[in-house]
Amino acid sequence: MADDLHGAYKRRFARDLEPERYEIVALLDDLTPDRRAFLRGLGGGLLLLVTVRAQDRELPVRIQVADDGSYRGFTGKVEMGQGARTLLTQAFAEELGVAIERVTLVMGDTELCPDDGGTWSSLTTPQTVPVIRAAAAAVRASRTGGAATVTPPARWRTLGRSVPQRDGVAIVTGSRTYPSDVKVPGMLEAVIVRSPYHRARLVSVETAAAEAMAGVRVVREGDLVAVLARDRVTARQAAARVAAVWQPEPLTPQDAWPAHFKATAQAAVAQPEARYPPLLRQGDVDAALAAASRTLSATYGLDPVAHVPLEPRAAVASWAEGRVTIRSGPQAPFLVRQEVARALDVPLTNVRVIAVDSGGAYGGKQRGECEVEAARLARLAGAPVRVAWSREEEFTVSYTRPAGLVEVTSGVDAEGRLTALRFINYNSGAAGLTPQYPIPHHHVAFHRAAAVVRQGSYRSLAAVANNFALESHMDEWAVLLGIDPIAFRLRHVRDQRLREVIERTASRFGWNQSPLRPGYGRGFSCNLEKGARLALCVEVETDGAEMRVLRMAATGDFGAALNPDALQNQMAGALVQGLGGALWEAVAFDEARQLTRRFGDYRVPRFGDVPALDVEIVDRRDVESVGAGESPITLPAPALAAALAAATGRRRRRLPLLELLTPPRAPQTPGW
Amino acid sequence: MPRLTLTVNGRLWTGDVADDATLLDTLRDELQLTGTKYGCGEGQCGSCTVLVDARPVRACVTPAAAVAGPVVTIEGVAREGRLHPVQQAFVDEQAFQCGFCTPGMILGAIHLLAERRQPTDVEIRQALESHVCRCGTYPRIVAAVRRAAATLAREDHRG
Numbered sequence: 113m114a115d116d117l118h119g120a121y122k123r124r125f126a127r128d129l130e131p132e133r134y135e136i137v138a139l140l141d142d143l144t145p146d147r148r149a150f151l152r153g154l155g156g157g158l159l160l161l162v163t164v165r166a167q168d169r170e171l172p173v174r175i176q177v178a179d180d181g182s183y184r185g186f187t188g189k190v191e192m193g194q195g196a197r198t199l200l201t202q203a204f205a206e207e208l209g210v211a212i213e214r215v216t217l218v219m220g221d222t223e224l225c226p227d228d229g230g231t232w233s234s235l236t237t238p239q240t241v242p243v244i245r246a247a248a249a250a251v252r253a254s255r256t257g258g259a260a261t262v263t264p265p266a267r268w269r270t271l272g273r274s275v276p277q278r279d280g281v282a283i284v285t286g287s288r289t290y291p292s293d294v295k296v297p298g299m300l301e302a303v304i305v306r307s308p309y310h311r312a313r314l315v316s317v318e319t320a321a322a323e324a325m326a327g328v329r330v331v332r333e334g335d336l337v338a339v340l341a342r343d344r345v346t347a348r349q350a351a352a353r354v355a356a357v358w359q360p361e362p363l364t365p366q367d368a369w370p371a372h373f374k375a376t377a378q379a380a381v382a383q384p385e386a387r388y389p390p391l392l393r394q395g396d397v398d399a400a401l402a403a404a405s406r407t408l409s410a411t412y413g414l415d416p417v418a419h420v421p422l423e424p425r426a427a428v429a430s431w432a433e434g435r436v437t438i439r440s441g442p443q444a445p446f447l448v449r450q451e452v453a454r455a456l457d458v459p460l461t462n463v464r465v466i467a468v469d470s471g472g473a474y475g476g477k478q479r480g481e482c483e484v485e486a487a488r489l490a491r492l493a494g495a496p497v498r499v500a501w502s503r504e505e506e507f508t509v510s511y512t513r514p515a516g517l518v519e520v521t522s523g524v525d526a527e528g529r530l531t532a533l534r535f536i537n538y539n540s541g542a543a544g545l546t547p548q549y550p551i552p553h554h555h556v557a558f559h560r561a562a563a564v565v566r567q568g569s570y571r572s573l574a575a576v577a578n579n580f581a582l583e584s585h586m587d588e589w590a591v592l593l594g595i596d597p598i599a600f601r602l603r604h605v606r607d608q609r610l611r612e613v614i615e616r617t618a619s620r621f622g623w624n625q626s627p628l629r630p631g632y633g634r635g636f637s638c639n640l641e642k643g644a645r646l647a648l649c650v651e652v653e654t655d656g657a658e659m660r661v662l663r664m665a666a667t668g669d670f671g672a673a674l675n676p677d678a679l680q681n682q683m684a685g686a687l688v689q690g691l692g693g694a695l696w697e698a699v700a701f702d703e704a705r706q707l708t709r710r711f712g713d714y715r716v717p718r719f720g721d722v723p724a725l726d727v728e729i730v731d732r733r734d735v736e737s738v739g740a741g742e743s744p745i746t747l748p749a750p751a752l753a754a755a756l757a758a759a760t761g762r763r764r765r766r767l768p769l770l771e772l773l774t775p776p777r778a779p780q781t782p783g784w
Numbered sequence: 785m786p787r788l789t790l791t792v793n794g795r796l797w798t799g800d801v802a803d804d805a806t807l808l809d810t811l812r813d814e815l816q817l818t819g820t821k822y823g824c825g826e827g828q829c830g831s832c833t834v835l836v837d838a839r840p841v842r843a844c845v846t847p848a849a850a851v852a853g854p855v856v857t858i859e860g861v862a863r864e865g866r867l868h869p870v871q872q873a874f875v876d877e878q879a880f881q882c883g884f885c886t887p888g889m890i891l892g893a894i895h896l897l898a899e900r901r902q903p904t905d906v907e908i909r910q911a912l913e914s915h916v917c918r919c920g921t922y923p924r925i926v927a928a929v930r931r932a933a934a935t936l937a938r939e940d941h942r943g
Contacts, residue, residue: 193882193919276878283883284871284890286819286858293818345802345809422823422831422884422918471821471884472918503824677878681921685881688920711824719909722922 160254162247166239172226173247175204177255182214185244188228188446189236190220191469192421192477194741195678196236198278202675203241206263206270207248209256217278220445220467230444232478232569233387234642234739237674241737265672265733272733274677279469291441291468292426292500299428299496300329301344302489303351305337306505309360309704310565321353330354331492338489340497360704364564370413370517373538376562380542388542388573390560395553400532404523407532408589411519412581414540414767415698416512418708419570420716423471424506429486430496435462438483441470448480455484456491463487474689475569476510507714508706512699513570514563516540518581522551528593530604537578539563544575544746547582548640549604565701571686572742575641576693576749580767583637583750588763597636597754598623605638610645613667613730614638620726621649621665631655632662633759637751643738645669645730648687648747650723652755659756659770661691661723668727668744671735682740684727690748692717695770786849792817793860801848808832808843811857819858819887823916830915833888834858840895858887861894869939870894873932874925881919889915893929901940902933 158177163170174186185204191197197217205212218224220231228240245262253260265272282288305317317337319330328350329340339354341347364372380391401407427440436456442448445465453460470477482499490497501509516539523532533547533554542558558574570576590600598618605611617623618636628634631653638647648666652659668683696715700707708714749767757763785800792815799814811817811834820843823831827842834843837853861868867875870893880886889912896903896911903911908929909922917925 193880193884195881276875277880279883280875280878280880281867283880283886284858284867284874285862286817286887288883289818290821290884292822293812343809343813345805345813349802349804420918422829422882422916423821424823470882472882474918500822503826681878681881681924684923685920688922689918711826711828716916716918717920717922718916719913719922719926722920725923 160251162250164243164246166243166246171228171243173244174224174226175208175248175251182216183208183210184216184218185248186218186225187240187244188220188222188225189240190231190441190443190445190467192231192441192443192473193471194231194236194682195277195675196231197469198275198678199236199675200240200244201278202270202273202275203244204248206268207245207252209252212270212275219469220442220465222445222449222463222465227446230447230478232443232475234742237670237737237739238643241674271674272672273675275675277678289468290423290471291439292423292471294426294428294439294468295498296428296430296439296496299498300340300342300493301347302338302340302486302497302499303344303347304485304499304505305339305351305354305356306509307356307358307360309358310363310508310701310706311361312358313361315357315359317357318355322350325350325353329493331489333488333492336485336488340489340493344500363701363703365703366701369515369564370538372564373517373561377538377559378561380557380559386542388545390542390545390558392545392554392556397532397534397553397555400553401521401523401534404532405526406592407521407523408585408592409519409521410585410588410765411517412577412584412765413517414515414577414580416515416565416567417570417693417697418507418512418699418714419474419476419510420714421470421472421474421476421506424501424503425477425482425510426498426500427483427486428496428498429483429490431490434458435464436487436490437464437466438487439466439468440483440486441468441473441477442480442483443473443475443478447478448483451480452484452487456487474571475513475573478569479511481509503711504709507699507709511566511568513576514540514567514574516574516577518577520581520585522585522589524589524593528595528600528603530589535582537574537581540577541574543573544578544639544641548607548610548638549601550606565706571689572641572745575639575743575746576690579637579639579641579746580749580753583639584753584765587635587750587754587757591757596624601636601638607640607645609669609732610638610640610647613645613669614647616728616730617647617649617665617667620667620728621663623649628758631759633755633757635751635753635755635758637747637754639743639746641743641746643671643736644740644743646744646747648751650748650751650755652752652759654756654759656760659695661721661752663724663726665726666728666744666747667730668740669730669732670740671737672733673729673731674737676729676731679729679740680727683729683744684725686740686742686744687725687727687748688717688722690745691721691752693745694749694752694767696768698768788849790848790851791854793856794854803849805848806844807834807841807846807848807851807855810848811843811855817857817859821884821887823884828916829885830888830892830912831885833891833915835891835895838895838898840892856891858890861890868894869935870897870929870932873928873935877924877928877931879921879924879928881921885915885917889917889925893932896929897933897936901937903929905930
């Protein structure tokens with residue numbers, strides 16, 4: 113039963129989240145080099161090092177008490193627009209028992225902050241907040257002599273409130289320093305000579321014309337060639353004078369990717385302890401399909417998409433005495449530190465990464481390509497170097513959300529209840545595989561395939577692909593059986609919180625309360641993802657060529673709302689971003705090059721695309737909190753596909769949906 | 785390298801600027817005014833929006849040498865330590881997430897409100913259509929501009 117799947121999920125979640133004990137460690141003994149460096153960087157005051165045992169390991173939390181009674185909290189998490197700075201400051205302030213103004217947060221500095229994991233998978237809320245709260249409560253207890261227990265929701269003063277973003281004034285005055293604003297004395301600007309191909313080997317390079325320019329240097333290490341100058345304009349001019357010859361590596365044509373994924377796929381192996389188990393099995397799917405009253409098979413697909421953070425990546429690297437310090441906007445500073453140490457062949461302790469609050473990431477800044485480039489070039493130059501990617505570099509040097517193919521076959525019994533589900537995702541990933549409905553016989557799997565192009569993390573990972581396939585399939589069943597799509601969902605939902613979220617959404621939206629005019633369509637989707645209960649209703653208008661989204665109503669239950677306004681902001685933003693991925697976004701490649709290279713090549717949602725948007729957050733103070741940054745992005749694609757099918761009678765099973773409304777540029781390969 | 789004189793946020797600046805330096809290069813690298821952001825380099829995202837002669841300009845595609853009128857950047861919007869009503873409205877509505885589009889968005893909104901004191905929501909969306917917020921905070925931005933319009937109307941009334 114999927115109830116068992118959810119049960120297993122919940123148990124794992126509960127185990128992962130339970131802080132088992134906390135203790136204050138005397139800092140003066142056992143000063144490891146790491147801790148000594150930490151102390152040097154701190155200045156005065158009393159430092160409290162608390163260890164919280166959670167997620168089966170010891171998690172350090174560092175809190176500094178200044179002489180004036182203010183606090184500094186340290187976390188390896190970073191801020192990129194998702195609100196972690198404010199949320200974690202709230203968590204510290206709540207349990208330290210002080211006003212939020214007395215707490216500042218140092219985030220993502222590998223020398224000062226504990227390694228509490230990268231900033232991904234919406235883990236800050238369910239994992240980092242409880243650890244910080246436990247540690248801060250222990251610190252408060254040690255200072256006041258009270259009990260080292262966290263404050264219950266009924267007595268919250270800072271958590272549970274819509275605390276505004278901590279640096280809002282810096283944002284609106286332009287005084288906030290982003291990674292691309294960082295400068296250090298003596299810094300050189302680098303422009304890297306890039307190949308026009310997705311992957312290529314440098315055959316030859318002619319740099320004399322560039323080097324003849326005043327104040328210009330060209331450095332090279334293997335295939336990394338860069339022009340360095342005091343200012344960016346000169347570096348850009350000089351880079352244009354470099355002539356490089358590249359040998360491209362051929363790419364499988366994009367039309368042939370689905371066949372390629374299937375041909376290279378490896379069957380899933382059960383890994384029940386994995387964060388995203390790639391194989392979920394129960395009962396006998398073949399027998400259940402054979403016994404089903406009706407069966408339905410469909411194949412869903414999606415193109416690769418780009419993150420397009422508004423701020424392209426930038427890193428400034430400075431070397432001193434064999435140690436390198438890098439200021440940039442990484443999502444995982446500690447992993448980037450490892451990457452840099454490995455690439456530059458220096459000990460980990462000789463690399464310091466300082467995260468600067470960044471201009472968006474959405475999963476796109478998890479790897480350290482830009483930081484490694486800056487570190488290599490700074491070492492070659494013998495001077496600090498800044499590498500700031502252009503928009504074209506951000507599009508073409510980074511990675512995309514994986515393309516994918518999902519094959520679904522299912523069966524219903526005579527009462528129109530799903531009894532069997534076979535669901536295979538090729539290439540896009542295992543996240544969000546667990547169906548939100550209990551289906552007695554199921555085989556749900558992710559088959560890893562050989563990637564064609566660079567691919568990687570993205571907001572909610574493959575949960576977009578998996579929910580698009582599952583919820584589209586549910587809608588197809590509802591149409592086939594002649595049942596209202598929401599009624600069909602409710603027939604299968606066992607989770608009471610999900611049921612309530614669905615009912616609230618349908619009620620606020622006015623689902624089926626008014627007849628639809630020709631050319632209009634409504635669609636629905638829901639999900640139970642990363643512990644969040646989510647539902648969305650949409651209404652669209654189309655003339656068969658263009659489509660307008662008229663309105664959206666959505667509800668999210670993320671457990672106790674630690675910052676209700678920030679949750680609303682994240683959920684609304686994820687829905688808007690999901691709308692782009694559903695309707696237009698796709699990265700195109702030919703047989704050697706990425707064709708989508710510039711902002712004008714890639715349509716992201718703008719003001720005119722955003723419908724009337726009604727987003728409600730259900731606050732359940734009695735339930736553990738989960739994150740909201742990612743999971744709502746899984747809702748728009750299937751709801752919009754359903755609405756489009758309702759409006760036009762034509763079902764689209766491939767993202768982006770609107771590509772097929774206009775004549776396709778290339779022949780479509782069967783299989784998508 | 786031509787010598788250029790600019791008036792930025794009410795102050796004169798004179799310096800040598802390469803022929804192909806953009807206004808964005810000059811603001812960020814010569815004047816150290818980094819509140820104006822590079823987002824796309826092709827005038828498509830609005831992050832680099834500044835006002836020249838009180839009109840919105842994409843600094844990333846504007847040659848610095850072509851700028852004749854006074855320039856206002858996000859750093860020149862607040863007055864005597866008080867936020868401009870549009871800035872205050874963005875804070876009040878929490879109309880940002882990563883905040884990278886916010887400076888350009890605010891300058892676009894200031895221009896709109898100078899042209900139309902009480903714009904409709906449709907007019908707000910149309911006026912800011914060339915600005916991208918990749919975090920998707922558009923409904924909050926519309927609400928912030930509406931709030932700022934109301935504040936300015938009260939100030940007019942008092943004024």
